[in-house]
Amino acid sequence: MSQKEQQVIQAIEDEALFTFAEYDPEAAERVGYSDYSYWGSTLKIFLKNKTAIFLLALMASLILFTTIQPYLPNQKSPTKIHVDPATGHPLRNQKPSNEYWFGTNVIGQDLWARIWSGTRTSLLIAIIVGIWEVGFGIFIGAVWGYVRQIDAFMTEAYNVINNVPTTILLMLLAYILRPSFRTMVIAMCATGWLGMARFVRNQIVIIRDREYNLASRCLGTPTSRIITKNLLPYLVSVIVMRIALSIPGTIGWEVFLTYIGLGLPIDTPSLGNLLNEGRQVMMAPALRYQLVFPAVVLSVITISFYVLGNAFADASDPRNHY
């Protein structure tokens, strides 16, 4: 037995240090409480995830940078075709250099400027569509999931809409509205909310019949408040994850739409356009930078939001709050 241990034992035996406390039921009630707050814990867990913090900072600075980039000094126009003064011909396919940081594309536009302009466009679309998906999708999904009377109808309606090929809708929209930023946003808003609504509906059906909802109904709480107070808070984490995933998803759609000729007009740079242009030169290793730069930006954005979404979902799950 070491000396230290002996000291401890002695201390325990020393009655002066340990006296019986009086029983106090009120004090007993207080035992084991922490000053817990849901969002506080969520934040705490989230902040523990170093990768997520890094990516969050990265995305924040990316968004900031794409916004201020055009106002920085020495920036070129994303659409101006640079011409070689000697020959009068466009400076096509210039390798990355001091003048053109990311090189130029097949017609002599500055890839650096195009990539940031494209990122701006794509992110803007993705954010608008994301907000719409969340707003409209959640609204429809919540009502659909909560109000039983319309469930059967909504489910059938969903089956119908879901089975109409998106390509038809998109072609029609592009045909009626012409390819443009607005068309792109409308097209994606028109189709994107469906998945979100379905998702929210399923979640709500799962939690709808939990007893605390019955309790609220007994108390006469109106449906709107039951949805906002009892249901949506449970969905916040999954919803945030969906938003985070919908941003790369939307950009992916944009790439696909561009691929089938329904994308943005090419004079509006976007990641979809840049990638599509890049794909056409990917067989030429020397020009592959035209594919690599936008692909890297796209991948970084996708990975970041993807990881962020998952990290947030983990952090916001109260089961992880211990």
Place this chain on the structure above:
Amino acid sequence: MLKYSIKRLLQSLVTVFIVITLVFLLMRLLPEEGYFGDGYDKLTPEQRENILRKFGLLDPWYIQLRNFYSSLLKGDLGKSIIYRPDVPVIDIIKLKIPFSAAFGLAAICVSLFFGLTMGIHMARNKGRFWDKVWSSYVVFINAVPAAVYLLFIQLYITGLKFRGRSIFPMLFNRHDPRSWILPLISMSLGGIAGYALWMRRYMVDQLNQDYIRLARAKGMSDKQIMVKHVMRNAFVPMAQYLPASVLLTISGSIYIESLYSIPGMGGLLVDVIQRQDNVMVQALVLIYSTLGIWGLFLGDILMAIFDPRIRLEKREGAR
């Protein structure tokens, strides 16, 4: 159960009917030019009219729709009008389905096997090295545009040589088993990532549950717990989606089939929509939505079989 099934199938008939009618009307909104392809300017108005008449496009839309349905009742999906004029739709897809279905099924098996294995491996090594390795794979597959990495796979892997001969041919060839490998792998990459992620998440959830802790406390080995508790439960929700994905394998994969020249269904729908072959579009939409709805239905039944807690006839009340 039988009654329920019949009712549900009848319901889906109505759904399919509405879907087709809707698709039909949407297709009519597309411009007439699509029916003529290249030669529009070289055709006289009479000729254009003759062509439209031949395809039955001059009839009012409800007559066209009625014709489609009446031939459908006779078990005839109609004849293609633009994609391959006068060829029965059935003949066109009959040739294509086997390829897509074969590849699709094989890909599902491959991705299920590797995906689940990977997912389990990740969950058991949660937060450790292999979890991170596989996670980066999942992130990579989700982040990099498929159009890019699939093309790279095809170009570079088919370029590999063994004793001066390529190991994998560039294009699919029905007589050469080696040519099946790359498309199959390409098709499975996404699925593997999906299943792995799903399995990992599910397992991590389950492993935190009380009953697993209890089982551990009882002294069950990890392996027993995995097999007896986690895996069995994990398959229940999966059972719901499996039939739909199996059935829909016949719709093929647009991009991979294009790259490897696999004569399957992939992209057929986009093709016929772009060419405005209304009959084909309707037939395909009919097939796909029927399969989709059937898939969901079978999924529910499978779920009910696997999970005794679920009954198809829910007892619900309403305020």
Place this chain on the structure above:
Amino acid sequence: MKVLKRVIPVLLMAVVLLAGCTPTAEETDTPPESKLRESGDVYSVYSGEITTINYLVTSTTAEFSVAANVVDCLVEYDHLGIVRPALAESWEVSDDGLVWTFKIREGVKWYTYQGEEYADVTAQDWMDAARYLLNPDNASATANIFYSVVKNAEEYYLGEIDDFEQVGVKAVDDYTLEYTLKHPVPYFLSMLTYCPFMPANGDFLEEVGDQFGTDHTKILYCGAYILSEWRHQDERIYEKNENYWDADNIHIKKIVSRYNKEAATLAPEMFLRGEITGATIPTASLDEWMNDPEKSKMVRPAETSFYSYWYTFNFDPNFPDEYEPENWKIAVNNKNFRKAIFHGLDRVSALLTLDPYEPERMLNNTITPKNFVAAGGKDYTMIGDLAKWTASDSFDPDLALEYRDKAREELEGKCTFPIKVMMPYNTSGTQWANESQVVEQQLEGLLGEDFIDIIPVGFPPTGFLNATRRAGNYALQNCNWGPDYADPETYTEPFYPDGTYNWPEKATDPAYLLEDGRTVYQKMVDDAKAEVLDIERRLELFAAAEAYVIEEAWVIPFRVGGGGYVATKLEPFASPYAPFGVSSLQYKGQIVMEEPMGMEEYKAAREKWEKDRAAALEAEAAAGR
């Protein structure tokens, strides 16, 4: 024909991949050694799948290319572009130019896809084909080409007469065929190489009914090849027809084409690996090939086509108010304004988006491309006033500025500046969009942004032309047209009243109008059309009309179709040469070489071919044909 549509490049590419190339420097009369020429098989990939092989109905190039190799016409072109007998051994034309009598080659037979004899090819087959073609129920897209020249055919087609006997096609006996025409058609022989004039066996047509041409088992073969296999969007295999009447000139025994949607991307790599015989090199990777010492030896230019592209000024603007159609109407009716743009457009810059190496090669200074027709040993584009345009580049910045100043002076107060120029493009590819951006920047840069404001507007491929050109929904647009027959008349259709291009008849300039209500241009064309006997004179008249269109700057001639670069082992200049009809799509006469041709070799071969052709044309002219 039509303005650039998405399918065009695809189809052209498919054709290029298939047919590889055209004409060679071989002798006209197929010397003995050529008969012994050995050739490997052809392997290729294509991305534009055909929809049918019903050659009596189709009107697309890709589908013609099947017909061209499996069914023969009455006449054909050799590799120098000289008409030769094919299924007709000889022919005569009546003095009034209305009745053409053909002596059909005996002993030619129809074969099934398995190579079994089906029947003899007789004169009756042309009648049966015509009967099929003129049946509106069959909805043939080429029937109008037939009935625009053959007597009573249009009436029969429209149901005005029921008796097929009255239609001007008649089998006098088994081996004598007689066409009676509406009016004399000097270029009738060239029309015979088009699908609507191909034969078809009547019994077989009856046997297969509406399934004719739906797959390779549903047609009969009398051409150089038999399509032994066609699996849609999978594979096509042609095998040499050993019983072909001219089998000695068929050197390639087998042609295997695989369908691949990504063919444009994969083909160059597959070619390098020796898996296919030839590939088109996309503009984007051209640098790569040109700069690589090994690869650059394999690249050579591809032949240009006879599609003509030009920038068109719209005289009947019908676009949304935001682009100020009324303003445009005033501006476009000012000749100096048009001329300013005409001379201001740097066509070479715009073409760099298509061909960064030799953009000049595709440049076209007239509406009718070079080498299309010739008379009296002179190419059409060198006749009369056209010669002046042919010889010079329209791009002239100084001249453009001069016209701009004049236009500004004249339009000041009438127009608001800058004048908005709405310029549609198809969003399906990147090339057109890139070209639009180049044109916008170049024109605005030269003429000043305070003078014009070029506004490229993207339209989706779906219904592109109906939404833009045909609706008059454009100010300036890149349009195109392809020839139907070997006569410059074919290139006048877009500008003739009732065309759907730019409606020059709606121009307000009083100088364009005649007292009889016709436009000056209309009269010029009418006069040229009326001249049917003196071909030289006819071409002069058409050349004058065409020069008028250019002089008045209704359009800015821009370029020809086709072109680009290929790496292929198929021998160039060996296959039949013809700017119209289906002959040029034949594999006849071609071989697969050991090594692909490089740039220099190709140029030499081309020079030789041009010389040979000039000589052959002169010989023809001398022979009085």
Place this chain on the structure above:
Amino acid sequence: MTQNEREVIIEIKNLRVEFKGKGRKPFRAVDDVSFEIYKGETFGLVGETGSGKTTIGRAIVRINPTAAGEILFKGRRINGVIPKELDREVTRKIQMIFQDPMASLNERSKVDYIVSEGLYNIKGFKDEQDRMAKVSRALLEVGLLPEFASRFPHEFSGGQRQRIGVARALIMEPEFIIADEPISSLDVSIRAQVLNLLSDLQKTKGLTYLFISHDLSVVRFIADRIGVIHKGRLVELAETEELFGRPFHPYTRALLSAIPIPDPQIEKKKKVLVYDPTCHDYSKDKPKWVEITPGHFVLANEEELRQYEAMAG
């Protein structure tokens, strides 16, 4: 007896509740049930799981719609379509306490909101201060500290949570509370705590309880009268001691025999009766709801009635 003079707060007449399945025939969860609850009493409703006891409770608070019959609250019909005015009154006057305190509290809301949720609905407070005062009072009444209002449910133990549930009901100043197995999911050690709380509240506030449970011994402790329900039908109803002393219906007897007795000797010898529904022969003679002795009702047909009367002596 003076029953007829006592004020009836809830009257249930021939109540039937059906659930529509996907099948053609609806499932009858509650069938032809009638009973009354007097003001100030605790009425125990006993039955096994799935017998329909919870359904009755939920029918009263109008979560489950009724298929037939009437539910009267102070003589006014409250099932089916009712005027808004009445709806508001009933919402306030009838409250429910739920079985699972884990599940019945919204985990993402603070206790403050949970307790005052009902007040928001009836606008039962003047201002924020008034609301907070009411919340504090309610919490104190159930033996919780007012400062707990700012916490989340998962920070509390099961018993505390159930007390929050009670506070949530109390704040509405109800007259009638349905307690749906309020203690069955609690630790045995704190069951008494909650039961005592409920009893105390009843005394101080003059509440009426409908106490639903599957546990007869618990009901015996708290209830004045007990109804026994089996497969949606009420089979017996009597005052607590009457029922325990003289059960008629074989089902009741089976239930009673199953109550564990805290004496191993007796418990060992005790014979547990097994209820077999086939002992009734209702093929010819349908059973009726009969008052066999004053205040003691039983479900029986003529023949059984004779047997029971013989037993009653």
